[in-house]
Amino acid sequence: MCGIIGYAGDRPCLPVLLDGLEKLEYRGYDSAGVAWPAAGDFCTVKKQGRLAALRRRLEELAPAAARCGIGHTRWATHGAPCDANSHPHRAGQVCLVHNGIIENAAALKAPLLQAGAVFASETDTEVLAWLLDSLYKGDPLTALRSALAQVCGSYALAVLFSDRPGQIWAVRRQSPLVVGLGDGENFLASDMPALLAHTKRFILPDEDELVLLTAQEVQFFDAAGNAVEKEISTAAWDAQDAEKGSYPHFMLKEIHEQPEALLRTVLPRIQGGLPCFEPDGPSDTLLTGIRRVCIVGCGTAYHAGLAGKAMLEQLACLPTRVEIASEFRYAAPLLSKDELVIAVSQSGETLDTLAALQLAAQHGCPTLAIVNVPGSSLAREAGTVLYTAAGPEIAVASTKTCSAQIATLYLLAFRLALVRGTAEEPLLRQLTAQLSGCGDAIYALLQRKDKLQQLAARYSGAEHLFFIGRGPDHALALEGSLKLKEISYIHSEGCAAGELKHGTISLITDGTPVIALATQSALLEKTLGSIREVQARGAKVILLCPETAEVERSAAEHIIRLPAVHELLLPLTALVPLQLFAYYAAVQRGCDVDKPRNLAKSVTVE
Numbered sequence: 001m002c003g004i005i006g007y008a009g010d011r012p013c014l015p016v017l018l019d020g021l022e023k024l025e026y027r028g029y030d031s032a033g034v035a036w037p038a039a040g041d042f043c044t045v046k047k048q049g050r051l052a053a054l055r056r057r058l059e060e061l062a063p064a065a066a067r068c069g070i071g072h073t074r075w076a077t078h079g080a081p082c083d084a085n086s087h088p089h090r091a092g093q094v095c096l097v098h099n100g101i102i103e104n105a106a107a108l109k110a111p112l113l114q115a116g117a118v119f120a121s122e123t124d125t126e127v128l129a130w131l132l133d134s135l136y137k138g139d140p141l142t143a144l145r146s147a148l149a150q151v152c153g154s155y156a157l158a159v160l161f162s163d164r165p166g167q168i169w170a171v172r173r174q175s176p177l178v179v180g181l182g183d184g185e186n187f188l189a190s191d192m193p194a195l196l197a198h199t200k201r202f203i204l205p206d207e208d209e210l211v212l213l214t215a216q217e218v219q220f221f222d223a224a225g226n227a228v229e230k231e232i233s234t235a236a237w238d239a240q241d242a243e244k245g246s247y248p249h250f251m252l253k254e255i256h257e258q259p260e261a262l263l264r265t266v267l268p269r270i271q272g273g274l275p276c277f278e279p280d281g282p283s284d285t286l287l288t289g290i291r292r293v294c295i296v297g298c299g300t301a302y303h304a305g306l307a308g309k310a311m312l313e314q315l316a317c318l319p320t321r322v323e324i325a326s327e328f329r330y331a332a333p334l335l336s337k338d339e340l341v342i343a344v345s346q347s348g349e350t351l352d353t354l355a356a357l358q359l360a361a362q363h364g365c366p367t368l369a370i371v372n373v374p375g376s377s378l379a380r381e382a383g384t385v386l387y388t389a390a391g392p393e394i395a396v397a398s399t400k401t402c403s404a405q406i407a408t409l410y411l412l413a414f415r416l417a418l419v420r421g422t423a424e425e426p427l428l429r430q431l432t433a434q435l436s437g438c439g440d441a442i443y444a445l446l447q448r449k450d451k452l453q454q455l456a457a458r459y460s461g462a463e464h465l466f467f468i469g470r471g472p473d474h475a476l477a478l479e480g481s482l483k484l485k486e487i488s489y490i491h492s493e494g495c496a497a498g499e500l501k502h503g504t505i506s507l508i509t510d511g512t513p514v515i516a517l518a519t520q521s522a523l524l525e526k527t528l529g530s531i532r533e534v535q536a537r538g539a540k541v542i543l544l545c546p547e548t549a550e551v552e553r554s555a556a557e558h559i560i561r562l563p564a565v566h567e568l569l570l571p572l573t574a575l576v577p578l579q580l581f582a583y584y585a586a587v588q589r590g591c592d593v594d595k596p597r598n599l600a601k602s603v604t605v606e
């Protein structure tokens with residue numbers, strides 16, 4: 001998962017490239033580099049480490065101002081993070097940056113070595129540069145088409161040719177790429193936040209489409225090399241949406257944006273007090289024909305699916321399975337044509353989730369994407385789309401998009417229950433109204449963030465921390481655990497509360513922190529029993545339960561009561577204390593909250 005950027009215009013390119021790379025750093029930050037054509041060759045500057053290291057190097061070099069260039073920020077896949085493996089990579093008359101993986105790089109490299117190529121790195125990307133150079137006879141379009149015909153894998157490329165200063169050639173397959181249109185200048189990047197400071201006019205190249213970008217124009221070609229016309233779209237986001245503002249971290253800002261993100265997501269889909277997805281979402285005709293549901297996703301998106309499963313089964317009485325996308329795609333899944341496959345993804349570019357959706361479509365299943373990024377690959381490949389309207393999510397840890405995903409799945413469950421007649425309309429109206437009201441409940445919880453900060457300070461020194469829950473709270477336990485470990489690096493595990501006695505309880509020792517989730521009244525006593533089990537082994541328990549729950553103060557070391565909403569909706573609000581706890585624990589431990597080690601925001605490789 002890397003970020004690429006390109007600029008051609010009437011301004012010096014370096015500030016545009018560097019500021020854009022800063023917005024892309026959440027995609028990868030092992031190293032960064034820039035390149036521009038100069039005197040029939042290229043200038044390339046690249047450095048291991050964060051973007052600041054590249055900025056310092058460029059300040060030392062103080063290069064002449066170029067007006068066309070490309071840049072890259074890297075999350076290492078092939079070759080360790082080091083200067084030599086950083087992008088851009090050059091070979092002869094070619095210099096390029098790449099996001100993705102060339103899966104047959106080794107096979108392509110052998111003949112290139114025999115032909116005299118001298119490799120400077122261990123990367124798959126450099127193989128592509130040498131291949132392209134070996135095919136370049138003066139026509140970039142022909143050379144690119146010939147080279148890519150030999151390539152297996154995923155890519156978003158930005159390419160310079162030394163004899164064509166002022167031109168940037170680009171192409172994508174499975175990796176994201178957006179083209180930004182300016183006045184006397186044009187841009188390209190891995191995604192929109194990198195360009196929102198310059199333009200809100202975008203064109204999204206389709207799979208295998210090639211792009212020629214100069215200061216004056218942008219041309220598109222299909223895989224066969226034919227010119228194609230493209231539609232210009234306007235971003236719904238503004239530059240400040242992708243800024244931290246007064247918050248110390250994007251993650252804290254995005255946790256606090258949840259009330260409005262929730263409302264922006266649900267309100268446009270409520271008409272007459274009930275969910276309505278037509279004309280642009282899944283139709284009632286489609287929903288009426290569904291006999292089962294399969295939700296696929298990764299990480300937090302997978303957990304959102306688990307939370308949605310509870311509602312789909314309880315209200316719409318639809319058998320619902322939730323699959324980890326990377327498992328689903330290799331499991332030879334048993335799919336039927338009356339099974340709605342829902343791909344949940346913030347970025348809409350997660351390769352495993354995209355492949356899972358494609359597999360479902362190949363089996364003739366109706367597909368639905370619940371995504372946050374407009375025009376993303378998943379949105380374009382799914383049969384129908386329900387966008388979460390959470391706005392750009394910059395922190396690697398998903399927060400506002402998780403609650404928006406769950407809210408969207410809840411709305412879908414309500415609509416399915418309505419068209420299937422499996423729940424009374426008054427209940428569905430009540431749930432729909434209260435779903436909108438969850439924004440207030442989340443806002444109320446945000447006002448109690450000091451409590452979470454205190455608890456995080458108390459327990460952030462723990463070596464291990466466990467989350468337990470039953471039913472929809474098991475999904476919360478998994479998500480709370482992921483949030484904590486991915487940004488604070490505390491080892492954590494989410495566990496079905498009933499499973500503790502089958503193994504995990506052996507890890508509970510004196511002082512082990514356990515966060516117990518009990519949002520459902522029917523399961524409360526059982527979960528209180530699980531709490532007593534771990535307390536008997538010395539655990540210190542933080543209990544999240546409804547404010548109306550009849551729970552003795554002594555039931556847990558700490559009790560966080562959740563504002564009153566219908567208990568079916570409580571898991572949506574219980575997310576917030578878990579997110580805040582993880583955030584403050586990470587801050588307490590001095591971690592890089594927005595860019596946790598080894599992680600990137602969008603996993604566009606396997």
Ligand code: AGP
Pocket residue numbers: 298299300301344345346347348349350353396397398399482483486601602603
């Ligand atoms: C969660 O905080 C992580 N950012 C990660 O698990 C993420 O949810 C996962 O990689 C899926 O990403 P997507 O939603 O963009 O598909």
